[in-house]
Amino acid sequence: MLKPHMKRKILVVLVGVFAVALLLTVRLSYLMIAKSEYYMEIAEALHDRERSIKAKRGVIYDRNGVELASNKPVCSVSVIHSQITDEDAVVDALCGVLDLSEGEVRKKVQANTIREKIKSNVDKEIADKLREMDLDGVMIDEDYKRYYPYDTLASKVLGFTGADNQGIVGIEVAYEETLAGVPGSILTMTDAHGYELENEAESRIEPIPGDNLHISIDVNIQKYAEQAATKVMKAKNAQRVSVVMMNPQNGEIYAMVNVPEYNLNEPYTLVGMESYEGSKQDALNTMWRNFCINDTYEPGSTFKLVTAVAALEEGVVNLDDGFSCPGFRVVEDRRIRCHKVGGHGSETFAEGFKNSCNPVFMDVGARVGVSAMYENYEKLGLFEKTGVDLPGEASSIMHKQENVKAVELATMSFGQSFQITPLQLLRAASAAVNGGTLVTPHFGMYTTDEAGTVKETFQYNMEESAIEKETSETMKLLLESVVAEGSGNKAQIAGYRIGGKTATSEKLPRGNGKYISSFLGFAPANNPQIIGIILIDEPEGIYYGGTIAAPVMGEMFANILPYLGVEEDYTEQEESSEDTNETDGIDVELDTSSQSNGNDLIE
Amino acid sequence: MAKKKKSGGLFNSIKEFFQELFIKSDYVDYPLMFVTLFLVVFGLVMVYSTSSYTAELKLGQATYYLVRQGMFALLGVCVMLFISRMDYHFLKKFSVPLMLVVIVLLVALPFVGVESHGAVRWINIFGFQFQPSEFAKPIIALFTAHIASIKSARIGELKIMAKVLILPVIAIVLITSENLSTGIICTAIACVIVFVTSPKVKQFLVIGGILVCVMIGFLLVASYRLERIDIWLNPEKYDSGYQTLQSLYAIGSGGLFGKGLGQSIQKLGFIPESHNDYIFSVVCEELGLFGAICVIGMFMFLIWRCVIIAVNTEDLYGALIVVGIITHIAVQVLVNIAVVTNSIPPTGVPLPFISYGGTALVCVLAEVGIVLSVSRHLRVAKEY
Numbered sequence: 001m002l003k004p005h006m007k008r009k010i011l012v013v014l015v016g017v018f019a020v021a022l023l024l025t026v027r028l029s030y031l032m033i034a035k036s037e038y039y040m041e042i043a044e045a046l047h048d049r050e051r052s053i054k055a056k057r058g059v060i061y062d063r064n065g066v067e068l069a070s071n072k073p074v075c076s077v078s079v080i081h082s083q084i085t086d087e088d089a090v091v092d093a094l095c096g097v098l099d100l101s102e103g104e105v106r107k108k109v110q111a112n113t114i115r116e117k118i119k120s121n122v123d124k125e126i127a128d129k130l131r132e133m134d135l136d137g138v139m140i141d142e143d144y145k146r147y148y149p150y151d152t153l154a155s156k157v158l159g160f161t162g163a164d165n166q167g168i169v170g171i172e173v174a175y176e177e178t179l180a181g182v183p184g185s186i187l188t189m190t191d192a193h194g195y196e197l198e199n200e201a202e203s204r205i206e207p208i209p210g211d212n213l214h215i216s217i218d219v220n221i222q223k224y225a226e227q228a229a230t231k232v233m234k235a236k237n238a239q240r241v242s243v244v245m246m247n248p249q250n251g252e253i254y255a256m257v258n259v260p261e262y263n264l265n266e267p268y269t270l271v272g273m274e275s276y277e278g279s280k281q282d283a284l285n286t287m288w289r290n291f292c293i294n295d296t297y298e299p300g301s302t303f304k305l306v307t308a309v310a311a312l313e314e315g316v317v318n319l320d321d322g323f324s325c326p327g328f329r330v331v332e333d334r335r336i337r338c339h340k341v342g343g344h345g346s347e348t349f350a351e352g353f354k355n356s357c358n359p360v361f362m363d364v365g366a367r368v369g370v371s372a373m374y375e376n377y378e379k380l381g382l383f384e385k386t387g388v389d390l391p392g393e394a395s396s397i398m399h400k401q402e403n404v405k406a407v408e409l410a411t412m413s414f415g416q417s418f419q420i421t422p423l424q425l426l427r428a429a430s431a432a433v434n435g436g437t438l439v440t441p442h443f444g445m446y447t448t449d450e451a452g453t454v455k456e457t458f459q460y461n462m463e464e465s466a467i468e469k470e471t472s473e474t475m476k477l478l479l480e481s482v483v484a485e486g487s488g489n490k491a492q493i494a495g496y497r498i499g500g501k502t503a504t505s506e507k508l509p510r511g512n513g514k515y516i517s518s519f520l521g522f523a524p525a526n527n528p529q530i531i532g533i534i535l536i537d538e539p540e541g542i543y544y545g546g547t548i549a550a551p552v553m554g555e556m557f558a559n560i561l562p563y564l565g566v567e568e569d570y571t572e573q574e575e576s577s578e579d580t581n582e583t584d585g586i587d588v589e590l591d592t593s594s595q596s597n598g599n600d601l602i603e
Numbered sequence: 604m605a606k607k608k609k610s611g612g613l614f615n616s617i618k619e620f621f622q623e624l625f626i627k628s629d630y631v632d633y634p635l636m637f638v639t640l641f642l643v644v645f646g647l648v649m650v651y652s653t654s655s656y657t658a659e660l661k662l663g664q665a666t667y668y669l670v671r672q673g674m675f676a677l678l679g680v681c682v683m684l685f686i687s688r689m690d691y692h693f694l695k696k697f698s699v700p701l702m703l704v705v706i707v708l709l710v711a712l713p714f715v716g717v718e719s720h721g722a723v724r725w726i727n728i729f730g731f732q733f734q735p736s737e738f739a740k741p742i743i744a745l746f747t748a749h750i751a752s753i754k755s756a757r758i759g760e761l762k763i764m765a766k767v768l769i770l771p772v773i774a775i776v777l778i779t780s781e782n783l784s785t786g787i788i789c790t791a792i793a794c795v796i797v798f799v800t801s802p803k804v805k806q807f808l809v810i811g812g813i814l815v816c817v818m819i820g821f822l823l824v825a826s827y828r829l830e831r832i833d834i835w836l837n838p839e840k841y842d843s844g845y846q847t848l849q850s851l852y853a854i855g856s857g858g859l860f861g862k863g864l865g866q867s868i869q870k871l872g873f874i875p876e877s878h879n880d881y882i883f884s885v886v887c888e889e890l891g892l893f894g895a896i897c898v899i900g901m902f903m904f905l906i907w908r909c910v911i912i913a914v915n916t917e918d919l920y921g922a923l924i925v926v927g928i929i930t931h932i933a934v935q936v937l938v939n940i941a942v943v944t945n946s947i948p949p950t951g952v953p954l955p956f957i958s959y960g961g962t963a964l965v966c967v968l969a970e971v972g973i974v975l976s977v978s979r980h981l982r983v984a985k986e987y
Binding site for chain 1: 795798799800802851852853854855856857858859868869873887891892895896899902903906907910913914916917919922926929930933936937940941944946
């Protein structure tokens, strides 16, 4: 028999159980109402997985619409372990088709992961073979890979992209934002192992393809310049040869060559550097360098045009001012030689320019003075970067103005004891011959969308009247005389008026017999449509710029000028002695009975 | 009747045995039976819901766990119905020997047991694996109820109470060394039976106090258990708080009405073995607070029915067995829900009827069978 106290106690137990159950219900309500949002958010963050969809990278076109960089469909092959039905068949197929070692593939096939990537960047044709086999558990994803149809063409300008299609060097990185586009994404729910859940609503954001970029490079000019540069590099067994071709009127760069160029489709294969010191990465970085803008050099005699501009701007010299050259000039305690050992004797400024006579420029430089000289450097943009749309542009290395004494001023007057980039010199020279406008050298012209409609046209800074128009007119005549009668005569071509200046700069440290031979030229001399510079680094044998660099420029102009539609002008060429009349107001005497001096020594 | 006379002595004696064994009454507590069957079926649905995805993934067969659990459920329901027709008094004969067998098995467990999940809790007999501690729960209930009902008159005396509890305490000590949560459940079963039998109250407050002190001492002695407390308070700081956190995410994302049956995301591998101890958190995620309260209500209804039976029976032994079974089911349900909601430090207790696990399901159904049998007796007793 149950006693009353037992029944009571049973009820106590029941009440106890109900009480605890009630407490737990309260706790549960708290979790599921008050904290519901908090936990739900964490849980969703845990379940959602964002899978990005690559955006198609914009195509790079040359100025005529030729593709320089485009996209090639490639595939990536991966396996999903849990879906594989016939492991051996899968391993055999993957080894056979993709040419991989069996051990490696088997390990990946057996890996119990969500998804194991076997190989990416597989050519579409090869991937199609695998697709035809229709093996369970083998996934083939289509992807795009950057592809450069011309392999080496303008490699150091264009640059290449990395594994994620991101720009690494050159235009590809400078215009990353334009080209890259915006990747899309697929939001899916996954389980704890990362498997995507079927039937779960997925939200998809479509990728926005990158814009196409049209650059000022002209494939034909670039190709031709590359051929010419390669030819002279081989002939002179030079380290490298750089060429820049630009429109001096607006700064559009037609060609920028740095041979040896590397293959953009295999940017990690070293070219022309069979042996290297240090790490391979350093060697690769050197190979990818664009010497026209990333490095500085002592310009040498080509820089005399800047000194001449300064003197004309300051009005401290007339073309017929007389100078005398004994073969050297003593500045303070230093005896600075002219390249012509015996000296040029008595000569006018115009003749001194033509002869590239160092003492003449030392005198002229001294007349200009330090502060006026620096003001003119400033006007010609030598203290600033050119603003070219490529990454890693180097700055000029100049004396501090307060440190420039007579000796420094003298050496600077003929282009020594400081360093600038070739492109800085080309920009300054453009201003000297285009009527005085300081242009911004550039590649990017405009962008288009997928349909081909222009989206954005790039504007570049043009500093008009950086120097006087008259100065520019005089400079054209002076520089033309260098090619017509002076040291640059090897750049002459029939039917065109060419202006230019040669240089042979000894590389530092002095006396090691290493030179950079260069030539800066433009045409037609009266109305420049193209200006170019060629630099031959460490040529063997004869190393004078006038002998080895000038003829290459002449050869290039002979092909490029007709291509650009610049009409031939025989009569003017033949009557070059008389056309000095153009420059009325300035008394120019250009001696036509050119000493035809084959004088290679004259720089 | 005619047949029986023909078949002779042997058949007669068998018949007599069964007549003695079975109650002739057709009455049974149907509400209890139906709520039990409902919970079993609901458990099967939830086991399928929680296990199908991982089973498909790992074993290539979505119904793997459902089929196994279903077979045990069938067996368990048969056992329940069979026992419900039996006169539970015959269990008196077995309670002492079974208690001894359990103690022997528990002593032998470390030597003959099979290891699984890092603990030796299973014994393998004829290819059939079972956990002695799982059987210990009903056997401790039966044994304590039996002895307490005999000694009920003098159980208020400490000496007598100690006599009643001596064998259960030995079993409990053996179990606790291996499995704390089962030890706690067994302690609760034995204590509640004695508590109900005894006319006194104060001494139980003392016993309760002692048990609490023992628990605290237990925690202080083993530092890893203290760490468990810290994991309980700050689950996000510990790797081992992972399961608790995942459970909270599941419960929290359920909201008022849940995501709908089968729609849980947390069961997809986030909660490890979500068909086991943490199945209730998936119930919350899929059916919401509404569903969770329904499930808790179902259990409370079951316990209430059991209490009605215990209070109304005229037989002390039967009442005490029911009290033991009530305690078993109630403690397990409350502790499980408390763990899942991170209300107490985590400990592995399955939810009766619903969590995956064959031995436990058959045991708990057998227990309900005993309660049903008591309910039949109740009706019989009233008829007299």
